[in-house]
Amino acid sequence: METISRITIPQRENESHKGYYGRILLIGGNQNMGGSIMLSARACVYSGGGLTTVVTHQSNHTALHSRCPEAMVSDLSDIKRLSKLVADADCILIGPGLGLDFQGNNTLTFLFQHIKNNQTVIIDGDAITILSKLRHPLPDCNIIFTPHQKEWERLSGIEIDDQTPERNRAAAQELGAQVVLKKHNTELYLNSGDYRIEKGNPAMASGGMGDTLAGIIASFAGQFEIEEAIKKAVFIHSKIGDKLAQDMYVVPASKIIDEIPYMMKHLEEE
Numbered sequence: 001m002e003t004i005s006r007i008t009i010p011q012r013e014n015e016s017h018k019g020y021y022g023r024i025l026l027i028g029g030n031q032n033m034g035g036s037i038m039l040s041a042r043a044c045v046y047s048g049g050g051l052t053t054v055v056t057h058q059s060n061h062t063a064l065h066s067r068c069p070e071a072m073v074s075d076l077s078d079i080k081r082l083s084k085l086v087a088d089a090d091c092i093l094i095g096p097g098l099g100l101d102f103q104g105n106n107t108l109t110f111l112f113q114h115i116k117n118n119q120t121v122i123i124d125g126d127a128i129t130i131l132s133k134l135r136h137p138l139p140d141c142n143i144i145f146t147p148h149q150k151e152w153e154r155l156s157g158i159e160i161d162d163q164t165p166e167r168n169r170a171a172a173q174e175l176g177a178q179v180v181l182k183k184h185n186t187e188l189y190l191n192s193g194d195y196r197i198e199k200g201n202p203a204m205a206s207g208g209m210g211d212t213l214a215g216i217i218a219s220f221a222g223q224f225e226i227e228e229a230i231k232k233a234v235f236i237h238s239k240i241g242d243k244l245a246q247d248m249y250v251v252p253a254s255k256i257i258d259e260i261p262y263m264m265k266h267l268e269e270e
C-alpha cells in the first residue's frame, strides 16, 4: 500500500468562472441532523465547489442560509425538483445526517434510479447504513463510498478486527466502487491501487468530521480528476487537522472548514 505524503492544488485559469468548478448536489440532513449536511455544504463551498445545492429537510433551510449563504437549498420531500437537480449535477453526495427512516430510503432509491453513468456519487453516513440493509443494486456510475470502520463492517460484512487491506480490496472490487475507509491512517481503495494517508490525529475524533470530509471530496470531484480529487481531499482534511492540533486539544469540524482555502493556497502549484 502506497503512502500519500504530498499533494498539490492546481492554479485556477484566469479565464474561468463558477461553471468550471462543478455543480455539486449534497443530499442529507433530516429534522435532527441538519448540522451534518451544513458542515458538508460549508466544506464544499470552502473547498472551491463552483455551485453548491443542498437538498435537506425544510426545517434546516434558515439555519443553512444563515451559516452558508453561498449554497442554494431544496426540500428533501420535493421529488420533482430533486429530479432536475440530479440531472444538472456533476457530482452528488448523499448520506450525512440523512436518517434511516423511509424518507432517507426513498431518496436514496430515487437517486439510484435517476443518476446517469457519467455522474459521480459519494455515498456516506446513513446512506451506507441504509444500503447495507436494503442491498439495492448499485447504479452504473462512478461510485465512492466513504465509510468509517463500523459502516464498512455493515457494508462489506468484514468485522472491524478482520479489515485487512487484502479483504478490503476484494470487497471494494466486488462492490465495483472506490472506497475511502476512514480511521486513524485512512485507507483508499481506488481503481489505480491502494493508498494510505499517514496524517490525522485523535483531536479530530468528534462528530461532523466525516461530514466535512465528504463535502471536500464532493467539491474536489467537481474540480479535479476523480482519483486525484479523493487523494487531495483526504490529505488536506488530515493535514489541516494536524496543523490545528498543534495548538488545540480537540479540533471541531467547523475549524477545519475555515482553514481549507488557506491550506489550498499553501499547497498551490507554482
Ligand SMILES: NC(=O)C1=CN([C@@H]2O[C@H](COP(=O)(O)OP(=O)(O)OC[C@H]3O[C@@H](n4cnc5c(N)ncnc54)[C@H](O)[C@@H]3O)[C@@H](O)[C@H]2O)[C@@H](O)CC1
Binding pocket: 032, 033, 034, 035, 036, 037, 095, 096, 097, 098, 099, 124, 125, 126, 127, 129, 148, 149, 150, 151, 182, 183, 184, 207, 208, 209, 210, 211
Ligand atoms: N451534527 C450532526 O448532525 C451530526 C450528524 N451525524 C450523522 O449521524 C449519522 C450516523 O453516523 P454515526 O457515525 O454517528 O453512527 P453509526 O451508528 O453509523 O456509527 C457510529 C459508531 O461506530 C463505531 N465506530 C467504530 N469504528 C469507528 C470509526 N473508525 N469511526 C467512527 N465510528 C466508529 C463507534 O462506536 C460509533 O459509536 C450519519 O448520517 C452522520 O452523518 C454525525 O456526523 C455526527 C454529527
Ligand SMILES: Nc1ncnc2c1ncn2[C@@H]1O[C@H](COP(=O)(O)OP(=O)(O)O)[C@@H](O)[C@H]1O
Binding pocket: 125, 147, 148, 182, 183, 184, 185, 186, 199, 200, 201, 202, 203, 204, 205, 206, 207, 208, 209, 210, 211, 212, 213
Ligand atoms: N484518531 C483519529 N486519527 C485520525 N483521523 C481521525 C481520528 N478519529 C477520527 N478521524 C477522522 O475523522 C473523520 C470521522 O468520520 P465519521 O466517523 O464519518 O464522522 P461524522 O460522521 O461524525 O462526521 C474521518 O475522516 C476520520 O479519519
Ligand SMILES: [Mg+2]
Binding pocket: 124, 125, 148, 210, 211
Ligand atoms: Mg460519518
